[in-house]
Amino acid sequence: MNDMPEARVSDSAxxxxxxxxxxxxxLLDHGSFMEFLPPTERVQSPxxxxxxxxxAFDDGVIVGRGRLAGRDxxxxxxEGQFMGGTFAEVSGAKLLGLIRAARDNDKLPRAILLLxxxxxxxxxxxxxxxxxxxxxxxxxMEARMAGVAVIALVGGRAGAFGxxxxxxxTCSRIAISEQGRTGVxxxxxxxxxxxxxEFDSKDKALVxxxxxxRNRRLIGGADAxxxxxxxxxxxxxxxxxxxxPTFDLATLxxxxxxxxxxxxxxxxxxxxxxxxxxxxxxxxxxIRDMNDAAFVKIVADxxxxxxxxx
Amino acid sequence: MTVxxxxxxxxxxGHDVAERPDHLILGSGRRENGGTVSIIGIDDGExxxxxxxxxxxxxxxxxIAAGGNIPILVIVDTQGQRMxxxxxxxxxxxxxxxxxxxxxxxxxxxxxxVGLNYGKAAAGAFLATALATDVLFAMPGAEPAVMxxxxxxxxxxxxEEKLKELSQTTPVFAPGLRSMIEVGAVAGSWDPxxxxxxxxxxxxxxxxxxxxxxxxxxxxxxRKLAATIAGRVAAAAIG
Numbered sequence: 087m088n089d090m091p092e093a094r095v096s097d098s099a100x101x102x103x104x105x106x107x108x109x110x111x112x113l114l115d116h117g118s119f120m121e122f123l124p125p126t127e128r129v130q131s132p133x134x135x136x137x138x139x140x141x142a143f144d145d146g147v148i149v150g151r152g153r154l155a156g157r158d159x160x161x162x163x164x165e166g167q168f169m170g171g172t173f174a175e176v177s178g179a180k181l182l183g184l185i186r187a188a189r190d191n192d193k194l195p196r197a198i199l200l201l202x203x204x205x206x207x208x209x210x211x212x213x214x215x216x217x218x219x220x221x222x223x224x225x226x227m228e229a230r231m232a233g234v235a236v237i238a239l240v241g242g243r244a245g246a247f248g249x250x251x252x253x254x255x256t257c258s259r260i261a262i263s264e265q266g267r268t269g270v271x272x273x274x275x276x277x278x279x280x281x282x283x284e285f286d287s288k289d290k291a292l293v294x295x296x297x298x299x300r301n302r303r304l305i306g307g308a309d310a311x312x313x314x315x316x317x318x319x320x321x322x323x324x325x326x327x328x329x330x331p332t333f334d335l336a337t338l339x340x341x342x343x344x345x346x347x348x349x350x351x352x353x354x355x356x357x358x359x360x361x362x363x364x365x366x367x368x369x370x371x372x373i374r375d376m377n378d379a380a381f382v383k384i385v386a387d388x389x390x391x392x393x394x395x396x
Numbered sequence: 397m398t399v400x401x402x403x404x405x406x407x408x409x410g411h412d413v414a415e416r417p418d419h420l421i422l423g424s425g426r427r428e429n430g431g432t433v434s435i436i437g438i439d440d441g442e443x444x445x446x447x448x449x450x451x452x453x454x455x456x457x458x459x460i461a462a463g464g465n466i467p468i469l470v471i472v473d474t475q476g477q478r479m480x481x482x483x484x485x486x487x488x489x490x491x492x493x494x495x496x497x498x499x500x501x502x503x504x505x506x507x508x509x510v511g512l513n514y515g516k517a518a519a520g521a522f523l524a525t526a527l528a529t530d531v532l533f534a535m536p537g538a539e540p541a542v543m544x545x546x547x548x549x550x551x552x553x554x555x556e557e558k559l560k561e562l563s564q565t566t567p568v569f570a571p572g573l574r575s576m577i578e579v580g581a582v583a584g585s586w587d588p589x590x591x592x593x594x595x596x597x598x599x600x601x602x603x604x605x606x607x608x609x610x611x612x613x614x615x616x617x618x619r620k621l622a623a624t625i626a627g628r629v630a631a632a633a634i635g
Contacts, residue, residue: 122632183629212542220527251489
């Protein structure tokens with residue numbers, strides 16, 4: 087276990103700019119975090135040396151348990167600044183072990199927080215990473231069937247793309263900030279493969295409107311909108327744990343219906359602003375510039391934004 | 397081998413899968429014991445986007461809603477998820493995850509799922525389909541990969557020559573069927589010279605309730621650490 091004294095992280099610290107360890111320290115009740123396989127155990131990638139790349143003693147994933155506003159939780163955080171927070175053999179196995187433990191032991195906390203900050207699979211360990219995502223997704227679903235609420239928090243620099251985007255959407259609930267971005271193929275990858283006409287990754291406003299937290303929240307791709315602070319994510323996570331949908335046929339039928347309706351509703355939209363107009367927002371261009379409080383008010387009136395089909 | 401040849405081999409008693417302009421596979425086949433198999437999939441290397449996911453997921457949900465215990469076969473030849481701004485804008489990650497969730501629920505509700513990769517399989521589309529089944533087999537010549545070497549060279553900024561050299565030595569990274577078998581993602585390949593129907597029945601009979609892919613990867617030596625580390629974390633969590 088980790089005996090290092092824990093630094094205080096202020097409630098107003100930016101989630102986006104914080105490290106994974108700072109996010110955990112700030113999110114959980116002070117002094118409550120206990121890490122499993124901490125860096126002193128040097129659980130690191132054996133594969134990066136082949137590519138002359140440096141290792142991290144936690145392979146960029148921190149797992150443990152603690153208390154969130156007095157409630158026991160299991161927690162995992164990806165460090166987006168180490169290898170893009172990627173899923174790899176070791177980093178993926180740490181997530182897997184934590185989720186399986188919750189699935190198999192009803193004495194453990196019935197909530198898992200996944201602080202995702204990941205571009206997807208680590209290409210230097212591509213096969214192991216891809217398979218780790220598949221295993222983690224399966225374990226999340228099995229944990230949900232066993233009654234565990236699995237909450238994804240998305241607001242880091244790497245966002246949640248590729249396998250991390252699928253992982254987020256497998257969870258019971260997703261909280262996202264304005265800076266949070268999620269999807270499958272990142273804009274750069276689409277531009278490289280399909281050309282700049284398909285997706286101009288240098289057009290920041292375009293990227294923001296397609297992959298960003300406000301679009302995701304408005305169309306129901308995320309279930310809570312968090313201010314980009316430690317306390318913002320704490321509030322969002324606490325509110326979502328008690329609203330986790332069960333994983334059953336009715337839920338997935340509702341998701342099928344919801345995702346089909348989305349395709350039909352937005353069939354003729356070529357920009358996110360057009361989608362927001364269809365949702366009844368009269369001045370979609372203002373979404374970008376309004377403050378968080380004003381945005382939350384707008385979301386409250388959008389029927390599609392909140393649902394149990396996940 | 398085309399998908400038509402494979403289906404003929406799998407279901408000598410007949411099947412009703414017809415070619416579709418959207419390259420989706422949707423239908424059912426007759427087992428030798430008289431039972432039915434629901435068949436879904438994607439063909440011709442077609443990328444999987446939101447328009448492909450919905451009919452496949454709907455079929456899986458219909459199978460679950462109908463009750464019983466008919467198995468689901470998921471046949472996959474896809475170059476990966478569709479790369480399009482429109483699909484991403486609508487949240488392709490939710491669509492792909494939805495299909496994986498439907499398949500997992502089907503297993504849980506008593507419908508065993510078998511994946512069969514016979515062409516390409518990559519990235520997010522692989523996770524949503526073949527890798528979301530109870531057990532995954534491949535036809536010889538299948539090319540499962542997370543990403544091809546030229547793209548990998550671009551992203552990792554390593555010379556393609558160096559990647560080619562490394563791909564000879566490490567299954568954790570090298571694209572291809574052999575690697576995917578060694579890490580435990582693919583259970584094995586089917587022999588086209590032997591009756592496919594019997595190999596399918598054997599696959600069904602061998603399905604386990606647990607996800608054993610980490611143990612398989614360790615046993616085969618392609619993924620030596622994952623199972624141990626997952627076990628150590630779980631042990632620490634239980635305390």
